[in-house]
Amino acid sequence: MPGLTAPSDYSQEPPPQIAAAFFPFPFQTPFNAEPPRSALVASYVTPSDFFYKRNHGPIPIVEDINRYSVFVSGLLERPRQIMMKDIWMLPKYNVTATLQLHPANDLSQCAGNRRTAMSKTKTVRGVGWDVSAIGNATWGGAKLSDVLELVGIPKLTSVTQFGGRHVEFVSVDKCKEENGGPYKASIPLSQATNPEADVLLAYEMNGEPLNRDHGYPLRVVVPGVIGARSVKWLEEINIIAEECQGFFMQKDYKMFPPSVNWDNIDWSTRRPQMDFPVQCVICSLEDVSTIKPGKVKISGYAASGGGRGIERVDVSIDGGKTWLEASRFQKSGVPYISDHANSDKWAWVFFEVTADIRQSTEIIAKAVDSAANVQPEKVEDIWNLRGILNTSWHRVKVQASHSNL
Ligand SMILES: Nc1nc2c(c(=O)[nH]1)N[C@H]1C(S)=C(S)[C@@H](COP(=O)(O)O)O[C@H]1N2
Ligand SMILES: [Mo]
Numbered sequence: 483m484p485g486l487t488a489p490s491d492y493s494q495e496p497p498p499q500i501a502a503a504f505f506p507f508p509f510q511t512p513f514n515a516e517p518p519r520s521a522l523v524a525s526y527v528t529p530s531d532f533f534y535k536r537n538h539g540p541i542p543i544v545e546d547i548n549r550y551s552v553f554v555s556g557l558l559e560r561p562r563q564i565m566m567k568d569i570w571m572l573p574k575y576n577v578t579a580t581l582q583l584h585p586a587n588d589l590s591q592c593a594g595n596r597r598t599a600m601s602k603t604k605t606v607r608g609v610g611w612d613v614s615a616i617g618n619a620t621w622g623g624a625k626l627s628d629v630l631e632l633v634g635i636p637k638l639t640s641v642t643q644f645g646g647r648h649v650e651f652v653s654v655d656k657c658k659e660e661n662g663g664p665y666k667a668s669i670p671l672s673q674a675t676n677p678e679a680d681v682l683l684a685y686e687m688n689g690e691p692l693n694r695d696h697g698y699p700l701r702v703v704v705p706g707v708i709g710a711r712s713v714k715w716l717e718e719i720n721i722i723a724e725e726c727q728g729f730f731m732q733k734d735y736k737m738f739p740p741s742v743n744w745d746n747i748d749w750s751t752r753r754p755q756m757d758f759p760v761q762c763v764i765c766s767l768e769d770v771s772t773i774k775p776g777k778v779k780i781s782g783y784a785a786s787g788g789g790r791g792i793e794r795v796d797v798s799i800d801g802g803k804t805w806l807e808a809s810r811f812q813k814s815g816v817p818y819i820s821d822h823a824n825s826d827k828w829a830w831v832f833f834e835v836t837a838d839i840r841q842s843t844e845i846i847a848k849a850v851d852s853a854a855n856v857q858p859e860k861v862e863d864i865w866n867l868r869g870i871l872n873t874s875w876h877r878v879k880v881q882a883s884h885s886n887l
Contacts, residue, residue, distance in 0.1 A: 485550030486699075486717055488654040488664070489540045496541070496694050516614040517647035517705050519765040523832060524851055525751070526812055527578065528617035530687055535695045535863050536615070538584055538730075539655040542698050542715040552683075552700065556721035557646030560634045567698060568632065569683060572624035577680045579705040580830035582714060582758055583615035593818055596763070596872035602801045613763040613876070616783070618830050621703045622686030627677045635721070640672035646721035649674040651702050651713035667711045668726035669704055669756070679706050680828060683716065695744040705828035706788045725754065738866045747867065757787030761857055762795055762833065763871040769878040778839045778880070785830040786851035791820025794850040795833040799843055801876070802859070807832035808847075820852045842882045850877045 484734040495881040516534040544550055547566060566719060577810035583595050626649070627637050641647050649670040657665050673679045681704040692698040698713030704711045710730055725731060761817040762784035767773075784792045796805040810818040810831050818831050827829075833847070848857045858864050 483769070484548055485841050486542050486544055486654050486715060488542045488656050490656055490662075492540050494540070494543060516612065519612070519614050519763065519768070519782075520615050521685075521691045522616070523765040523781060525687060526618060526814075526829075527620055530619070530690070530696065531694060532580075533617035533619060533696065534583065534615045536709060537655070537714075538657040538659060541694050541862070542654050547699055547798075550699055552647065552716055553720060554629075554633045554719045556650075556719075557642050557644035557723060557841035558633055558635060558721045559643070561859065562740070564629065564631055564632060566685075568699065569624045569629065572628045572632075574622060575625055575680070575682065576620050576622050576686075577682055577703065577705060577828060578618065578619040578620045578826045578831040579703060580616060580679070581709045582617075582785065583701070583709050590732050595761075596876075605753060609671070616785070616830070617684055619687050620689065621682050621684040622689065623682040623684035623700075623703070626679055626681040626683055626702070627675050627679075629676055629683055629719075632713045634693035635671075635675060637675055637677060639672070639675045642671070642721060643812075644721075645723050648673050648722050648725045649714055650718075650720040650722050650726045651711075652718040653715045653722065654717045655715060657729070659734070665713060665730065666726055666728040667713050668722065669707070669729055671721065673704075701810070706758070706790075707756050708735060708787075711756065736867065736868070737799065737871055738864075738868070740801045743867055754885070755871065759857075759871060759873045760784070760790070760792075760849050760851040761876075762792075762847050763798075763876045764845060764847050764878050767845065767880060771880050772883050773839060773880045775840050775882045775884065776838065777836050779834065779836050780845055780847070781834040782831065782847060782876070783830045784810070784833055784849040786849070786853075786855065789827040789829065790855070791822075791825060791852040792818070792831040792833075792849055793820045793852050793854070795831075795835075796848050797833075797835050797837065798846040799837045800841055801844060802846055806835050806837060808835035839880065839882065842880060844879050846875050846877050 517532040551563040551565045598612045648668045653664045653668040656662050684703045700716045701714040702712050731754045735755050763782045765782040795808040798805050850856050857873050
């Protein structure tokens with residue numbers, strides 16, 4: 483395979499220089515890490531060092547960038563190797579997009595963001611992500627719709643003449659879930675060839691070349707969709723008839739009702755999760771925080787999938803009896819308007835409100851997106867065995883203390 487090789491162990495991982503700031507599992511392998519929640523909302527664009535990482539195997543190595551290429555084949559007329567220089571020559575776009583592990587807080591979201599809270603209800607299987615498996619970066623690269631034009635697939639194609647309806651992205655990393663095979667995922671061809679969907683083959687993150695953790699030399703970024711579909715260290719693109727049959731599409735990152743357990747699960751009954759749901763998280767306060775009675779600033783992030791904006795964020799300091807509406811912004815000093823041409827449609831929105839808190843209480847936040855989707859009240863109602871997509875009202879307890887803090 484030209485240019486990209488996959489180690490079978492973790493001895494060649496980049497040094498975890500940022501690990502000290504992270505918890506809860508800085509030195510495990512594969513290297514998964516999320517930042518403290520207060521660091522997360524310190525800047526609208528998340529610095530690379532504070533961007534969560536989710537790897538399923540050892541990080542691939544680029545031996546020679548001039549030999550690196552992506553092979554595009556499958557149900558199309560003109561399969562071909564696309565070299566890095568071909569991609570550099572295409573128009574470059576910068577798209578600010580939030581990537582999350584699937585929200586149980588898995589934003590890029592990994593779908594597993596906020597899995598920790600779900601496991602307090604009943605045990606779930608998966609890495610215990612809290613609320614910070616999300617980050618917002620400015621990704622620089624070529625649009626996938628332009629790359630597919632190089633192999634003869636026009637813009638806005640939903641099926642090729644050979645019956646191709648999905649675009650599969652394949653890496654080289656060795657994942658145990660794939661029995662040592664590479665990580666892979668797919669998206670519909672209609673999304674891949676739609677320039678407005680902003681799907682990128684990205685070679686930059688926040689104005690710098692991608693670093694190894696985040697997919698050097700080239701990764702997919704699928705805005706508005708759970709991070710699991712944004713394949714890193716891209717090696718191959720296949721135009722296929724049915725969606726990708728890989729583990730992470732078919733046997734993971736699917737949503738099941740609470741009645742399904744590990745004994746009666748039938749994976750084939752559910753679709754792979756794509757768009758992430760609406761959610762918000764209070765980041766200015768840990769659960770539990772001690773506060774001085776009086777005015778308390780409550781702030782955090784809200785995000786929804788599919789390019790839907792954030793219409794409202796409601797905050798309660800009395801258990802949900804009454805609600806205050808928070809202000810929303812992306813750029814400081816500029817009020818955010820959902821679905822407005824000047825808003826970053828694929829990016830998170832920060833919220834902030836000041837409340838007068840006199841006694842110990844629980845603070846709750848919930849968001850509403852531009853399609854009027856709202857977050858469910860209780861985690862119990864959406865518990866699922868993989869612990870993903872925990873989007874229930876976010877809660878933090880505060881203890882009022884009159885002593886000097
Ligand atoms: N090749 C490859 N791509 C991958 C993964 C992986 O393990 N291998 N993990 C996926 C998952 S589950 C997520 S949430 C995102 C995380 O991207 P990040 O590490 O840049 O935050 O990458 C996705 N792409
Ligand atoms: Mo993920």
